[in-house]
Amino acid sequence: MIELDISHIRLGERPLIVCDVDDVVLQFIGPFQLFLQSQGHEFLPRSFRLHGNIVSKADGVAIEDQQVSRLIEEFFEAQELWQTPLDRVVETLGRLSEEADVLFLTAMQPRFQEQRRRLLDRMGLLFPLLATEQPKGPIVHALHASRSLPVVFIDDMARNLHSVRDHVADCLLIHLMPNSPVHRFAPAAADDITRAADWAHAAELIETHFLSNTVSRAAPAA
Ligand SMILES: [Mg+2]
Known part of the structure; x- marks a missing residue:
C-alpha cells in the first residue's frame, strides 16, 4: 500500500510516461x-x-x-x-503526449506543489503532478500494474530507477541527468537501465519502445 492519494489520476487506454521533475524537466x-x-x-x-x-x-x-x-x-x-526547463523538454513531451499519458512524479514535499504546478503550467507543461518523498517504485506500480500497456520511467537518480525496476515489470527505464560537476559523482545506474544523453535521445528510446511493444502485442499468437 502507498500512502498517497492517486485517485484523481485518470489514465487513458494508451502508454504511460512517468517523469521526474528536478534535473529532468526543470533545471535544479x-x-x-x-x-x-x-x-x-x-x-x-x-x-x-x-x-x-x-x-x-x-x-x-x-x-x-x-x-x-x-x-x-x-x-x-x-x-x-529560479527554475527553467531543460532543453527541448517542452516540445518533446508535447509531442509524446499525442500518443501517451504523461505524469510528473516529483520527489518534493507536497506543500510546494502549488508553486511547481504554476511553474509547469507557465511553460505549457500541463500534465498531472504528484509530489511525494515516498519511494517511486510502489507509486508507479499502483498507477500502472493492472494495465497491459507500455510504460516508461525517466529520472536522474539511480535510486529511483532501481525502485521502479523492482516494482514494475517491463518498464522502459531511462537515466537522464545533466552533465553537471556534481552529477559526475552520482551513483551509477544498473546495466539494464538505459542512459539518455538528452531529451532528443530519450524521445527516440521512447518511440522505439512504444513501436516494438505495439508490434509484439499485435502479432498473432503462435
Ligand atoms: Mg531529479
Whole structure:
C-alpha cells in the first residue's frame, strides 16, 4: 500500500510516461547554485549530496545540515523565480503526449506543489503532478500494474530507477541527468537501465519502445 492519494489520476487506454521533475524537466542544480550565491553561500561539488557541501562565502565553512535543509525548502518555495526547463523538454513531451499519458512524479514535499504546478503550467507543461518523498517504485506500480500497456520511467537518480525496476515489470527505464560537476559523482545506474544523453535521445528510446511493444502485442499468437 502507498500512502498517497492517486485517485484523481485518470489514465487513458494508451502508454504511460512517468517523469521526474528536478534535473529532468526543470533545471535544479544550476539554479540552486545561483540561489545559494544570492544567499551568500556556495555549493562545492565534492560528492553527490547537498548536505556537507555548501559553504559560507564569507569564511568557507560548511553550513549545518539543518540550514541546508532550510535552504532547499526556501528554494522550492521560490522555485518560480529560479527554475527553467531543460532543453527541448517542452516540445518533446508535447509531442509524446499525442500518443501517451504523461505524469510528473516529483520527489518534493507536497506543500510546494502549488508553486511547481504554476511553474509547469507557465511553460505549457500541463500534465498531472504528484509530489511525494515516498519511494517511486510502489507509486508507479499502483498507477500502472493492472494495465497491459507500455510504460516508461525517466529520472536522474539511480535510486529511483532501481525502485521502479523492482516494482514494475517491463518498464522502459531511462537515466537522464545533466552533465553537471556534481552529477559526475552520482551513483551509477544498473546495466539494464538505459542512459539518455538528452531529451532528443530519450524521445527516440521512447518511440522505439512504444513501436516494438505495439508490434509484439499485435502479432498473432503462435
Ligand atoms: Mg531529479
